Amino acid sequence: MSTQIPKQTEESSETETDAEVASKGDERRTEKRRRAAEERARRQAEEAEKAAADEDTIELKVFRYDPEVEGKQEPRFDTFHVPFTKGMTVLDALMYSRDNYDSSLTFRHSCRQAVCGSDAMFVNGGQKLACKTQIVELEEPIRVEPLPHAEVEKDLVVDMEHFYDQMEAVEPYFQTNEYPDGELEEQRQTRENREKVKMSTRCIWCGACMSSCNIAAGDNEYLGPAAINKAYRFAMDEREGEEVKQKRLEIIEQEHGVWRCQTQFSCTEVCPKDIPLTEHIQELKREAVKNNLKFW
Amino acid sequence: MSQSYNRGLIEDFSRWREFEAGMWAWIFHKFTGWVLIGYLFTHIAVLSTGIPAAGASEAAIMAGEDVYTQTIVSLESLLLVRLLEVGLLAVAVFHMLNGTRLLLVDLGVGLESQNKSFYASLILTGAITVASVPTFIAGAF
Numbered sequence: 164m165s166t167q168i169p170k171q172t173e174e175s176s177e178t179e180t181d182a183e184v185a186s187k188g189d190e191r192r193t194e195k196r197r198r199a200a201e202e203r204a205r206r207q208a209e210e211a212e213k214a215a216a217d218e219d220t221i222e223l224k225v226f227r228y229d230p231e232v233e234g235k236q237e238p239r240f241d242t243f244h245v246p247f248t249k250g251m252t253v254l255d256a257l258m259y260s261r262d263n264y265d266s267s268l269t270f271r272h273s274c275r276q277a278v279c280g281s282d283a284m285f286v287n288g289g290q291k292l293a294c295k296t297q298i299v300e301l302e303e304p305i306r307v308e309p310l311p312h313a314e315v316e317k318d319l320v321v322d323m324e325h326f327y328d329q330m331e332a333v334e335p336y337f338q339t340n341e342y343p344d345g346e347l348e349e350q351r352q353t354r355e356n357r358e359k360v361k362m363s364t365r366c367i368w369c370g371a372c373m374s375s376c377n378i379a380a381g382d383n384e385y386l387g388p389a390a391i392n393k394a395y396r397f398a399m400d401e402r403e404g405e406e407v408k409q410k411r412l413e414i415i416e417q418e419h420g421v422w423r424c425q426t427q428f429s430c431t432e433v434c435p436k437d438i439p440l441t442e443h444i445q446e447l448k449r450e451a452v453k454n455n456l457k458f459w
Numbered sequence: 460m461s462q463s464y465n466r467g468l469i470e471d472f473s474r475w476r477e478f479e480a481g482m483w484a485w486i487f488h489k490f491t492g493w494v495l496i497g498y499l500f501t502h503i504a505v506l507s508t509g510i511p512a513a514g515a516s517e518a519a520i521m522a523g524e525d526v527y528t529q530t531i532v533s534l535e536s537l538l539l540v541r542l543l544e545v546g547l548l549a550v551a552v553f554h555m556l557n558g559t560r561l562l563l564v565d566l567g568v569g570l571e572s573q574n575k576s577f578y579a580s581l582i583l584t585g586a587i588t589v590a591s592v593p594t595f596i597a598g599a600f
Contacts, residue, residue, distance in 0.1 A: 288477030377482070426564050428481025428573060441481075442570045449567065 207264050211244060220244040222304035223256050225268065229317045238315075240306070241265070247298065253286055253307060254293035257319075270319035277435060280367030283374070284319055285310055290371035292435035310374040326370045329387050333394040333414055341404035356401045363396040363443055365436040372430035372440055384419040388430035388440040391421055395443040398450070409454075416451035424448070480574035484557055491554040498547055505530060544595050549588040556580035 223243040229235035243260040245251075254272055261268040270293075271281040277295040284293050285308040287301050298305070313321035343350060372388040373379050379387045386394075397403060398411040415421050421444055430440040478486075512520070512527035519525050523532070534540050560576045563569055569576065 377485075425485060426481065426561065426573075427485045429479060432479045432481070439570065441564075441573075442567065445565060445567050445570070448565070 211264055219247050221247050221251075221256060221298055223260060224304045224306045225257070225260065225319070226306075226308040226315075227268075227318055228315050229267075229269075231317075242304070251298045252294055253284070253291070253296045253298065253301070253305065254282055256298060256305070257293060257307065267318075269317045278367060280369035283310055283369035283371040283435070284308065285374070290375045290433040292369060292371065295435055310370060312374050312380040313370070321370075323370055325383070326368075326373050326387070326389070329373070329385075329390040330368060330393060332386060333390045333397075333411075335390075335393040335397070337397065337400070337403065338407050339403045340406060341402075350402050352400070352402055356399075360396050360399050362438050363392050363399070365438055366392055366396075367436060369435060371433045371435060375429040375433045377427055377429060378423050378425055382419060382423055385423040386415070386420055388424075388444065391415060391424070391444050391447060392438060392440050395447055398447065412447075412451055412454050415447055416454070421447045421451060480577045484560070484573075484577040484580075487553060488557050488561070491550045491557075494547075494550045495554060498550075505534070541595055545588060545592060548591050548595070549584055552587050553580060553584040556583055 221244070223245055224240045225243060226238065227235055227241050228238040243256075243264055245256045245259045248255075254275060257268065257270055258272070261270075270284070272294065273279040273281045275294045277292050280292070282293040283290060285291075285306075286293065286296055287306055290310060293307070307319065309315045309319045309321045313323070313325070315321055339350070342348075366389060368389065370389065372392075376385075376388055379385045394411055394415045398408055398415070403411075424441070424444045426441055426445070428441050431438075431442070434440055508530045509527045512525035515525040520528075523529075557577070557580050560573070560580055563576070564573055
């Protein structure tokens with residue numbers, strides 16, 4: 164069960180070596196620690212066995228990999244049997260496995276309520292937010308893998324740097340040079356305009372869409388659905404004004420901008436916040452065309 | 460995000476089984492597109508036999524002994540060619556229907572039901588193909 168480095172010393176340690184070097188307190192202490200670790204491993208193994216035999220447990224197959232640990236350099240899947248409780252999510256099951264079976268199991272999580280966007284994973288062949296994916300909705304055994312098309316750092320943790328670079332490339336912040344009259348006047352948005360950008364503001368930067376996108380997988384320069392959605396959120400915001408919108412359109416209509424999208428709808432299917440990504444990308448394509456059409 | 464780090468296990472682990480409708484539509488559209496391009500060239504090759512045939516005498520053409528007619532007749536006598544024609548129709552019909560679907564997607568019409576329109580174009584393709592079988596296969600045996 165435990166996925167730490169396999170212990171080769173288990174057999175030899177049975178022989179009592181205390182007598183020869185009994186004087187050293189250090190050695191005794193390390194010996195004690197080693198025994199405690201063994202005891203813990205044994206207890207965990209027992210518990211895991213019990214859990215495996217139990218009816219009401221779920222089987223979790225988790226991707227394991229760690230380039231820095233010799234025993235884990237070859238990627239593999241570990242099986243955990245987690246007692247099921249009502250309302251359990253994939254994240255809950257992972258946390259149970261980590262806390263009770265293998266403390267080296269690594270994954271990102273923070274708010275546990277689909278707001279922080281840290282725990283997007285590849286669950287049973289789909290990009291899902293682990294904290295909002297109910298166990299009961301999945302087929303067993305549940306396969307949990309890190310997001311595809313990103314480098315794995317360790318276990319379920321992937322390198323998100325490229326994703327963040329793409330997000331920043333579209334300048335994901337409000338900018339304007341059209342200010343209302345009056346020093347203390349607020350920049351008001353109409354209700355209709357707010358409704359228009361409403362869904363696009365829900366992005367939590369989890370990276371599920373980017374990972375699901377076939378085009379982004381093959382084209383490293385493609386902005387990706389999340390970044391384009393971010394661009395949509397601001398390009399459609401009327402408060403930014405014409406000049407800024409023009410600048411935004413220039414960013415998104417580049418070669419590796421909106422035109423790379425081939426409407427496979429993968430991003431829209433996996434988005435945990437139900438953002439109509441493809442729709443937004445298509446609308447930006449039409450905006451870009453309208454922007455460039457000149458009849459004289 | 461495709462830095463070449465071979466994840467082996469995970470990257471090639473039967474991901475296609477998890478594809479959604481939109482992805483299948485994209486793959487089929489690519490596939491049928493290439494098939495149609497391939498067909499275009501064989502089509503041109505077969506039709507080009509009409510150039511030498513045009514020089515044949517009036518009588519030969521009337522009797523159906525020119526190169527063009529001979530080529531067509533011999534091709535049509537093969538069962539394989541008949542079957543391929545049914546396949547070609549299926550490919551062309553799907554490409555047309557899905558192309559219409561993509562047109563609507565580009566116009567932003569009915570994006571919520573894009574998967575249904577994909578299934579609809581599949582079913583319609585199947586129906587049209589089945590209906591065409593008698594016409595294509597008639598006299599092949």
